[in-house]
Amino acid sequence: MDKKKYKYSDLFDSLSSDIISQTYAFGEYLPTETELCERFGVSRITAQHALRLLEQRGYIRRSTKTGSRVIYISPQKRAEHDVVYYVADSSTGNRIFFAEGLSDELNKHGIRLIEKYFDNDEALLKHYVEECSSKAIGMILLPTTKFLQSDYLLQLKKQRFPFVVYDTYPLHPQFSTLAPDRFANVIEAFRYLVQTGHRNIGYFSLLSKYTGTMNDGRKGFLEATKKYDLPHCKSNIFEIHTDTARRFQSNTRMLLAKHVLSNLNGMTAIICGNDHLAHYLLAYARQLVIDVPKDLSVIGHDDYFQPDTPSYLPLTTIRHPFRKAGVYCAKILLSKLQGNSDIQINATIPGELIIRETTRKLTPAKVRLE
DSSP states (O other): OOHHHHHHHHHHHHHHHHHHTTSSOTTOBOOOHHHHHHHHTOOHHHHHHHHHHHHHTTSEEEETTTEEEEOOOOHHHHHHSEEEEEEESOOOTTHHHHHHHHHHHHHTTTEEEEEEEOTTOHHHHHHHHHHHHHHOSEEEEOOOHHHHHSSHHHHHHHTTOOEEEESOOBSSOOSOEEEEOHHHHHHHHHHHHHHTTOOSEEEEEEEOSSBSHHHHHHHHHHHHHHHTTOGGGGGOEEEEEHHHHHHHTHHHHHHHHHHHHHTOTTOOEEEESSHHHHHHHHHHHHHTTOOTTTTOEEEEEEOOOOOOSTTSOOOEEEEOOHHHHHHHHHHHHHHHHTTOTTOOOEEEEOOEEEOOSSOOOOOHHHHOOO
């Protein structure tokens, strides 16, 4: 057997055994990577490999800021507590803080959170939702657009099973949802740019015919052009439909980013629908020798992640309050569990503009209208 493979699997077996035996109980933290390397005599890569597998198997939740937290609950413990499922595509980026806020609020009421990640696998998503409806008392769901379109959630509602959909919502929601207030967030980003001298501002985002979340950002941009009397900015909207983006994945988004930067027509700033699109712009700006922020200011949305490479400037963005959103989602679900299962709450939560290095104030000469 390969020595490296044996070491990583041996470390996984040891740690998973300690978690199952409650040596590391629910909510506690595993030793750091450095401590694991010293204790087991393995390399950092081996330790990372074992921790990654523990996360994939549902034993821990990893964070670069807080470490590896145990989320496994033994069958015996699960029988002692009411359980709520959190079903999401992944635990990457700052979404980890959403799960922590959700878990902390539910724990106050003696309810345990079980995390299930489907990694963009529709069949696995459906399986988890079916499992949840039979084994849990409620669910927080981050669904795919395709699943959101299906009648499966309406069936759960007819069964009076308590659940809340987070981060997105259908155009005509018939169940409880919580999502970022993209309408207000884009207006706030627009206000900041106007305040710092920009008068020719663009908008680059995804567009969906199924959900209202991304579309709210477009509405916010159009509202801001009226509010600040900059009607010419209405022609500076660049959008890609979510179906097209999903079919061709990153290639289409990169090509559209290149198209945006090749057709600036005097634009000095662009607001993006999410951080991923903003980073595509930054990548192509370097290729086209467009200096950010000297020639172009860029604002993202979500503060979902920051690439850990020196070549990327820290992105100015709208930070979504993930932990606060987790607490709010838990409270909506708790209201349903406390006898208000038929109540429908559709709420949005505003973000906070975080100024970093991809925006700048223009000089008076540059802001003069032509």
